Amino acid sequence: MAQPACFFRPRKHHRTPYQRATYIRHGGKARYASDRKRHEDCNDGSDINEWRKQGFGWSWLFCHSFVLLRCASRFPPLANINILMQELSKEYADTEMFLMDLWPSYPSSIPIAGGPSILSFNSSDWNQWRSLLNPGFSAQSLMNHVPFIVGSVQIFSDKLRASVGKGVFFLGDYATRLNFDVIMKVTLDSDINYQFHKHILPTAVNTTTRWHSFWDPRILMNQLRPVIQKYYGRKMESCIDKELHRQFQGLKAERKASDAASGNSKRPLSVISLALESYIDQNKEKNILETATLDRDFARSNDTTSATIVFALHLMSKHSEACSQLRKEHDSVFGTDVSKTAKTLKAQPSLLNQCRYTLAFVKETLRIYPPGGNMRLGTLEATLLALNGKIHPTERLNIVLANQPIHMNPRIWVKPNEFLPERFLVEPGLGLYPPNGEFRPFDIGPRRCIGQELSLTEIRTVLIMTARVYDFNPEYEE
Numbered sequence: 001m002a003q004p005a006c007f008f009r010p011r012k013h014h015r016t017p018y019q020r021a022t023y024i025r026h027g028g029k030a031r032y033a034s035d036r037k038r039h040e041d042c043n044d045g046s047d048i049n050e051w052r053k054q055g056f057g058w059s060w061l062f063c064h065s066f067v068l069l070r071c072a073s074r075f076p077p078l079a080n081i082n083i084l085m086q087e088l089s090k091e092y093a094d095t096e097m098f099l100m101d102l103w104p105s106y107p108s109s110i111p112i113a114g115g116p117s118i119l120s121f122n123s124s125d126w127n128q129w130r131s132l133l134n135p136g137f138s139a140q141s142l143m144n145h146v147p148f149i150v151g152s153v154q155i156f157s158d159k160l161r162a163s164v165g166k167g168v169f170f171l172g173d174y175a176t177r178l179n180f181d182v183i184m185k186v187t188l189d190s191d192i193n194y195q196f197h198k199h200i201l202p203t204a205v206n207t208t209t210r211w212h213s214f215w216d217p218r219i220l221m222n223q224l225r226p227v228i229q230k231y232y233g234r235k236m237e238s239c240i241d242k243e244l245h246r247q248f249q250g251l252k253a254e255r256k257a258s259d260a261a262s263g264n265s266k267r268p269l270s271v272i273s274l275a276l277e278s279y280i281d282q283n284k285e286k287n288i289l290e291t292a293t294l295d296r297d298f299a300r301s302n303d304t305t306s307a308t309i310v311f312a313l314h315l316m317s318k319h320s321e322a323c324s325q326l327r328k329e330h331d332s333v334f335g336t337d338v339s340k341t342a343k344t345l346k347a348q349p350s351l352l353n354q355c356r357y358t359l360a361f362v363k364e365t366l367r368i369y370p371p372g373g374n375m376r377l378g379t380l381e382a383t384l385l386a387l388n389g390k391i392h393p394t395e396r397l398n399i400v401l402a403n404q405p406i407h408m409n410p411r412i413w414v415k416p417n418e419f420l421p422e423r424f425l426v427e428p429g430l431g432l433y434p435p436n437g438e439f440r441p442f443d444i445g446p447r448r449c450i451g452q453e454l455s456l457t458e459i460r461t462v463l464i465m466t467a468r469v470y471d472f473n474p475e476y477e478e
């Protein structure tokens, strides 16, 4: 197929030309060119080289890498890439998209670890996996796990209590440990007790995540990176494979004894048990379970949920009015005797659904601090329509949907800089109501986050069990 006119032509020696540059979109619209002619007309004759040099200091040698590094240096060391995108996108308010060329660091990007996963599958493999995993992640199935989640949050809360008066502590660490316990139990039916003990899986996930970056040349060009990622990737795979194998054998045995087959099992079934159940039912070839792993998904889901817990507690400390609204709601749903909250919630998990303000609080947290995003490879058919009316082809480019700038875009949101959980409680169409399709922390469409209900359940439980018990004070400076 011929190249689209007037667009980026990679250097000959370049190994993966399509990863040469990235569009960051923080507004604007994606669209599909209906015919080749329209596609050739794109970009109003402007050349990719012009785009590269626009605005931020692009250089032949390092392209935009130092632009990102310079921007990162203005923020605390562990600042999320989304915050940097938010900062950079301010310079492009007129187009609502910009080009980021991160050669030579970006093309060498290597998957975090292991083999294929649901995140990277396409079409039929993805369909098969998604339909196997969907039942375990459904709201109905997750209700069965609420008692376990409450128990884990109780441990988290006890650990907070034990830290009171003992100086500054790192909340992110507590949240990460809680989240691993929840995810391992709900997805794999595995009690790793990470809030008390070390475990190889979280260690492996945390190490590979630390050694991963989408853009930082210091990490991407480090020669040790592939070795470390491979080593810990193997550890993750073997740990998860062992669990899968254990469950698969267990279920087959149960089936043989015809107990589970008649649906008599009383224990809440984990995501993987439900997937294996329907897998056995469908009697498909065993191949898919042997080759696929969940590792990348664990890496992603772990830091997104725990980051949101930390952000929610942080926002609680910053917004006293919203915090007292939360407390009022918890008093009215669970009664004023705080010591009974865990017991009540374990006995009646559906009370979670009565906490509408709590859910709105979590959503507003996710609007202001969306921990995830998405990236897609451009195609010949897809083009981007910038706010200034220019159409840009996308073939050979990565398109990043930068959720943070989208969520804070004043053209799209009413009072975007204010923390207003109420915007998720008003009637559709009224002033503050979120614009259609623009609230996207979990993404929208068929590839939206499968773990959305699980993380919302966990984060709400944390708020319900901590908001009335503690006052939080951010101590970042210390």
Ligand code: HEM
Pocket (backbone or CB within 6 Å): 118, 119, 130, 183, 187, 297, 300, 301, 302, 304, 305, 308, 370, 371, 372, 373, 374, 375, 440, 441, 442, 443, 446, 447, 448, 449, 450, 451, 452, 454, 455
């Ligand atoms: C606050 C928490 C979370 C956020 C903000 C989040 C965000 C996202 C986003 C934006 C995507 C779409 C990525 C893309 O299309 O490229 C995604 C996909 C996914 N997430 Fe989450 N996630 C969260 C929690 C979880 C949890 C708890 C799990 C599972 C334990 C999980 C598992 C997945 C999986 C498997 C996919 C791929 C879905 C598919 O391709 O069909 N996520 N997530």
